[in-house]
Amino acid sequence: MVQWVKGREPKARNAQLLVLLTDRRQELLSQIRRSLAERQEEFQSRDAPGSHGWGAAPEGGLTLAVVQQQEQLLAQIDAAIGRHKAGTYGRCVSCNEEIALARLRALPFAQRCAGCQEEREKDTRLP
Secondary structure, X not given: XXXXXXXXXXXXXHHHHHHHHHHHHHHHHHHHHHHHHHHHHHHHHOXXXXXXXXXXXXXXXXXXXXXXXXXXXXXXXXXXXXXXXXXXXXXXXXXXXXXXXXXXXXXXXXXXXXHHHHHHHHHHHOO
């Protein structure tokens, strides 16, 4: 778990953000592996006639959807790590201000500060 210290210089903040990203990435990878291993065990234990694998079972389809969602989050985390390497992570793509640490803890792949994200969402809701 990352210890957040207010008022730290940008270098320390960047190091904390990288730890946040890599921890979240590792957590997602573990969840994906666990889900797939559980479904594989279930598939191997199934020997009912006419069974077409775990993806054919309702719970298998649900697991597949969860894994796909986790893989999308993993791709977003990987993109955020790429932005970190490029030196742009943690800054809003709209106003270039720092994104609040609380927001990055909640959404480590956030690309906009809360204010700019709200404005963007308002704009997309307009007819």
